[in-house]
Amino acid sequence: MKDTLRELIHGALATLRAQEILPDGTDPVFVVERTRNREHGDFASNVALTLAKQAGRKPREIAESIAAAIKDPRVERVEIAGPGFINFFLGAAAMHAEVATIIEKAGAYGRNTAGAGRKAQIEFVSANPTGPLHVGHGRGAAVGDSLARVLDANGWAVTREFYYNDAGAQIDNLARSVQSRCRQIDPDHADWPADGYRGEYIKDVARDYLAGATVHADGIDVRAAGDADDLEAIRRFAVAWLRREQDLDLRAFGVAFDVYFLESSLYQEGKVEHTVKELVAAGHTYEKDGALWLKTTDFGDDKDRVMRKSDGGYTYFVPDVAYHEGKWRRGFERVINEQGADHHSTVDRVRAGLQALDVGIPKGWPEYVLHQMVTVMRGGEEVKLSKRAGSYVTLRDLIDEVGRDATRYFLVARKTDSQLVFDIDLARAQTNDNPVYYIQYAHARVCSVHRQLAERGIEVEAGVGIAALARLDSEHERTLMSELSRYPEVVESAALNLDPQLVAQYLRELAAAFHGYYNAHQFIVEDADLRNARVTLADAARQVLANGLELLGVSAPQSM
Numbered sequence: 001m002k003d004t005l006r007e008l009i010h011g012a013l014a015t016l017r018a019q020e021i022l023p024d025g026t027d028p029v030f031v032v033e034r035t036r037n038r039e040h041g042d043f044a045s046n047v048a049l050t051l052a053k054q055a056g057r058k059p060r061e062i063a064e065s066i067a068a069a070i071k072d073p074r075v076e077r078v079e080i081a082g083p084g085f086i087n088f089f090l091g092a093a094a095m096h097a098e099v100a101t102i103i104e105k106a107g108a109y110g111r112n113t114a115g116a117g118r119k120a121q122i123e124f125v126s127a128n129p130t131g132p133l134h135v136g137h138g139r140g141a142a143v144g145d146s147l148a149r150v151l152d153a154n155g156w157a158v159t160r161e162f163y164y165n166d167a168g169a170q171i172d173n174l175a176r177s178v179q180s181r182c183r184q185i186d187p188d189h190a191d192w193p194a195d196g197y198r199g200e201y202i203k204d205v206a207r208d209y210l211a212g213a214t215v216h217a218d219g220i221d222v223r224a225a226g227d228a229d230d231l232e233a234i235r236r237f238a239v240a241w242l243r244r245e246q247d248l249d250l251r252a253f254g255v256a257f258d259v260y261f262l263e264s265s266l267y268q269e270g271k272v273e274h275t276v277k278e279l280v281a282a283g284h285t286y287e288k289d290g291a292l293w294l295k296t297t298d299f300g301d302d303k304d305r306v307m308r309k310s311d312g313g314y315t316y317f318v319p320d321v322a323y324h325e326g327k328w329r330r331g332f333e334r335v336i337n338e339q340g341a342d343h344h345s346t347v348d349r350v351r352a353g354l355q356a357l358d359v360g361i362p363k364g365w366p367e368y369v370l371h372q373m374v375t376v377m378r379g380g381e382e383v384k385l386s387k388r389a390g391s392y393v394t395l396r397d398l399i400d401e402v403g404r405d406a407t408r409y410f411l412v413a414r415k416t417d418s419q420l421v422f423d424i425d426l427a428r429a430q431t432n433d434n435p436v437y438y439i440q441y442a443h444a445r446v447c448s449v450h451r452q453l454a455e456r457g458i459e460v461e462a463g464v465g466i467a468a469l470a471r472l473d474s475e476h477e478r479t480l481m482s483e484l485s486r487y488p489e490v491v492e493s494a495a496l497n498l499d500p501q502l503v504a505q506y507l508r509e510l511a512a513a514f515h516g517y518y519n520a521h522q523f524i525v526e527d528a529d530l531r532n533a534r535v536t537l538a539d540a541a542r543q544v545l546a547n548g549l550e551l552l553g554v555s556a557p558q559s560m
Helices: 002-018 047-055 059-069 092-108 133-155 167-180 200-210 231-252 263-268 271-281 317-327 343-357 394-401 402-414 424-428 437-454 465-470 475-485 487-496 501-520 526-550
Strands: 032-033 041-043 075-081 086-090 119-124 157-164 214-215 222-225 258-261 285-288 290-293 305-308 335-339 366-371 374-376 381-383 419-424
Touching: 002 032, 002 041, 002 059, 047 086, 059 075, 059 086, 059 271, 092 465, 092 475, 092 526, 119 133, 133 157, 133 335, 133 366, 133 374, 133 394, 133 402, 133 487, 133 526, 167 200, 167 231, 200 231, 214 231, 222 231, 231 394, 258 263, 263 271, 263 317, 271 290, 271 305, 271 317, 271 343, 290 343, 305 317, 317 335, 317 343, 317 475, 343 366, 374 424, 381 394, 394 402, 394 424, 402 419, 402 424, 402 501, 419 424, 437 501, 437 526, 465 526, 475 487, 475 501, 475 526, 487 501, 487 526, 501 526
Parallel strands: 119 157, 119 335, 157 258, 335 366, 374 419
Antiparallel strands: 032 041, 041 086, 075 086, 214 222, 285 290, 290 305, 374 381
């Protein structure tokens, strides 16, 4: 409807220019927004205020001329408010047309072509292969996958990518931890590595390694050597073992990736060294105290950064620059990194490094979505430990406790820049206080109506009640139709703001509108036209609920 009203306004402006009420060339930038209070109409526009100076007329005069020029059966009336805002009151025909559109488009309703097939890449989770995925990784997985779904719904060609940090000190600690377990040394022993990993999973890796097991990870089979003295063989096997475990966790979560990228490949293929040479050649580096520095202050950073330390090793942001240069060369117009808030300090220096390459990468590329920490609660107390991991709550713990659907919804239901409290008791509750249950129950209720009709030998085909929608004139019905019409705007806004929680919030509001309608009206009535109209409206609600849940990776059950 926002697009429809924009078209009507542009048509009115063209009419006023033709009548010489407005001068030629008056084609202003304006907004059409939903009103907060429906007493002021369904939508409002500031078009008259943006035109006033250019047209040399008072805003209210222009608003009145525009209002008089709009003639459309979908607009019941137009009112002028304040200094010149135009308030639009939609007629029943507009609402009925939207219901018909929902039934016609079905699963495609709410999707648009804003991205027009342009390439976008979302990197998320990107956990070190040193242990099971924790709840923070789970939040990243839920948000990242939902972002990919939302961008896809906006027409973008989306690639999901997982970056494995399989190089560095943490992998060394992993290998030494597994080796210690292979030698029957436990975490309480004096010889246990100072920074070793203590979870039970280390014992499982060691057991499989000594047994000569083979693990399959990302299309490659890695067979254990079984030699407790071969640290490099232990390293290869442990990394593959944990990559497989993380992949199994993600499958249980309903998350799949198109590309798995190994940090180690940047070194093996010489890409880090090549990137450093490019930066030197571009003139944005200098030597100081035996180290190589990047002039990141030239690109907005608060101080210059060391790239290559005096011992010859690279600092951690250098491979990130090399990695992202590769993303740029792969042709991604948009790159979005969904990461924990602890990555905040790397944002400026990675962007600075990319700008310093002088290869045409735009400022502000890549984009970042940083999520805050997750606190898990049960029985009013924080849950901190997992036997499997040893020191943190795992994603699999949550899935086992409350199921995939509740886990995904709860982890995406708040803005990423807000800390999230995951209440296990609430997520398991089959009450209206549980938003997942509340939304899914609305979908199941519509399905139950069709089952009840079938038991009476009545079949209501999709859309059969569209012609009778005029029979629906209650406040509950108008509220539900208005709420349904918001969905395309929510999908668009979620993509523009990289904020899938907008979808989660909307679904709860839509479910409330439907439950209110369902509780106030009978669906199975003798009057066939009224029955068909109500069932058709319910079907439209079921379709939008299903579409929105799909964007969050949450199922839409037919019974509960």
